[in-house]
Amino acid sequence: MNTPPSDVSRVTCVGAGVIGGGWVAHFLARGYDVTAWDPAPDAPEKLRRLVDAAWPSLTRLGLAEGASPDRLRFAATLEEACAEAQFVQESAPEKLELKRGLLAELDAATPEGVVIASSTSGYPMTDMQTEAAHPERLLVGHPFNPPYLIPLVEVVGGERTDRSAVEWASRFYEAAGKSVITMERELPGFIANRLQEALWREALHMVANGEATVQEIDDSITEGPGLRWAFMGPCLTFALAGGEGGMGHMLDHFGPSLKSPWTRLEAPELDRALRDAMVAGCEEAAAGRSIADLVAERDRGVIDVLRATGRLPGEASA
Amino acid sequence: MNTPPSDVSRVTCVGAGVIGGGWVAHFLARGYDVTAWDPAPDAPEKLRRLVDAAWPSLTRLGLAEGASPDRLRFAATLEEACAEAQFVQESAPEKLELKRGLLAELDAATPEGVVIASSTSGYPMTDMQTEAAHPERLLVGHPFNPPYLIPLVEVVGGERTDRSAVEWASRFYEAAGKSVITMERELPGFIANRLQEALWREALHMVANGEATVQEIDDSITEGPGLRWAFMGPCLTFALAGGEGGMGHMLDHFGPSLKSPWTRLEAPELDRALRDAMVAGCEEAAAGRSIADLVAERDRGVIDVLRATGRLPGEASA
Structure with missing residues (x-):
């Protein structure tokens, strides 16, 4: 690991949808230089809109010294995005084959030893790190929506992940203002998603059977x-x-x-x-x-x- | 129904444990005269302790005009507790046979037409109203812990409950400051408990399998x-x-x-x-x-x- 966790100043976010864009907003607010990349043609514009929409909230939440939405750069290629990264957060669509290939590409484009984390909602890293040349630095850093407001990140490695990478990532996320649960073993859906997925599936059953409406389900929780x-x-x-x-x-x-x-x-x-x-x-x-x-x-x-x-x-x- | 829902001034709470005592505290804070009954020898003392412990919170929350912890009376018998009730809330232990018998006794002791609600966590009223002479006024009014702070009450009748009793109870709880979901049909566990029970069972599985600790489970939700x-x-x-x-x-x-x-x-x-x-x-x-x-x-x-x-x-x- 080249950079000590609390000395990181440049992070790369790959995938700029709701979750990836939320990570971008979070890292900008915490004072990092952020490089983003996403192959969608309208991605830069959508990302800018997301960051602009989030910024008033982030300002209320309290910005780190020097934090600015202007410290966001949109890279033209994946290789350019990763070339100088001190940490990479991948937030591509939730498709296993896509994640496998993308993580291998990110691994090839990112400087040696730099940790690459996936935002996957539930795939075990063991299943995603199969094609990468350096699987030891690949791990899961699972956030909650929106990543710029909800503190939790679940950190867990795969079978081929180095223990030191998991420890580095946990310390890095803490330095970046997140609340970290470091899991000792892989579990599909991690912890919080297993809990909320159980609740969500029960809710879907109730709607499917006409037992409760969406409004009743939501009210029953918030009240x-x-x-x-x-x-x-x-x-x-x-x-x-x-x-x-x-x-x-x-x-x-x-x-x-x-x-x-x-x-x-x-x-x-x-x-x-x-x-x-x-x-x-x-x-x-x-x-x-x-x-x-x-x-x-x-x-x-x-x-x-x-x-x-x-x-x-x-x-x-x- | 003798008393219009918003004119009720005297309520009876049967069972003075955590939930029953919480109802007592709620009704006192909303300005009702409350009569409590519970067969346990130490119930009056425990109830007084619970109300005293809750009162500072209830004061912060805002008391209704005239509300006072002194408007609580502990009855010596079930019959005395119910004799002048305008509404009865039953919060006995969660045992079906006990609830069946108790609801029949409450029905016999309570003035004609007065609604009797059970705090049951999940038994359908159809299964509980079998022994009562007037099942049409028995229904479920399921609160959340603590009932003096969490607004939700789920209201649902059984097969033999009058629709008018369900409507009366929903309006009464609203007048008493609760947030009401009136369910059209019986569903074991109602709505919120089904959702939280799914989450809870998944949590128990995780602990049983050594997949997560109690602390990790709690943190994963609160963070x-x-x-x-x-x-x-x-x-x-x-x-x-x-x-x-x-x-x-x-x-x-x-x-x-x-x-x-x-x-x-x-x-x-x-x-x-x-x-x-x-x-x-x-x-x-x-x-x-x-x-x-x-x-x-x-x-x-x-x-x-x-x-x-x-x-x-x-x-x-x-």
Whole structure:
């Protein structure tokens, strides 16, 4: 790895659609020189529109020193785009064959040792790095839409990826202002996408069967569990449904519901090992906070989110 | 129905655990006289503790005129609790046989025509109203934890429930400051719980298989999709992943992912009818807002939520 993660100043974004363009906006706002490339004829114009539309939000969010939308350059060719890159983010369409070939081309055009990350929504890098000459520097850096606002990046390598490249990428993304989960092993869909994909598939089943409308599905989340999930994850919020007994009591009480047809997804067997793993995991996540502390935190958070989104009763809506 | 929904002043809460106690706190804060009953010996003390712990939050949220924690009375018997009720909310433990018997008892003790709602997390009322003499006034009013902060209530009757009782309950909950989804048909788990249960089961599978830790699961939501779901539902946010093409483009692009093993839940067939239903549903939910409007709204919302929860880069954390 030529450049230490926090010394990187030039990044290349290949693919300038919604995700690739969002990465461009993010890196510009964090003060990088960004080179973009996308073979679509209207790509430069669309990218400029996306960056211009995002810039007021990025300004509200707080720009890094020296950040400017003028530090974006659109390259004429893939080779030109990669020639001086210190980091490459690939965000091409979600097609395995295309990703395989493109990653091999990027690998051939990018200076030795420079890390190349794919924004793929769920393909394992092991399946994508098959054609590249230097697979050891290819890894997944999976963002959420829009990458310039949602902090999460899931970082995971493939079977032929060097551990040092994964560590470099995690540190680089953190330096670039992202919130990183570094996964120890490949899992199709990674973590967050598996969770939201389960929810999404259930939603599609409901619409397909006429059980709920799109509006009801969206309202059921924004007026319900979505308010908690903005700041406290599903495990810790469910622990609070167990009252003073926490996750242990919650699982003992609601465990039988796992046999109920409350979703089309079959639940795992709630054996002692899983119960104890959930309880221990929640205790670890609570990091010393008592149930009462967490309840107070959740309540404060929900009120703050309701206020921030203009939904406090009696206050004018935003 | 004796009392018009917005004239109700006395409500009875049966079951004073986390959910029942949360309902008590909500109704007190909205200015009702609340009578509670729970057979557990330590219930009065636990309930008082819960209300006291919630009251500062409820005060921040804004109390209704005349609201006071002193307007709570703990009844000695179920019969006494229900004798003068204008509305009854049942929040007993999630056991079908127990709910069946309890609802029959509540029905016998409550004045004629007064609506009795169950907080059940997912049992259909058809299965719970079997033993009651007046099943026509029994329905589900399913809240989210904590009921005093999360607006959503899902209202749905059983086969033997009167349509007028369902309508009365929906109007009553709205008058009591809740956000109501009135379901046309019974569905195990209702809507929001089916969605969060799918996500939850996938999370349990991941922990059971050592694929992710509790902390990673929680972080993947709070740093990722959870930030959007606090104010924009999964359908509309996914529509924005389609860029200027919206939900149609998103489904055409990511549709093949539905065949990928990105969750253990099998997806429905994405045929023309489902595709068109999703596109039409999103257009309806957008209610005239363009994709650019929605992107601006999402961006503003995410920034507001990040700021409200102390996570704007460069700002001190809350």
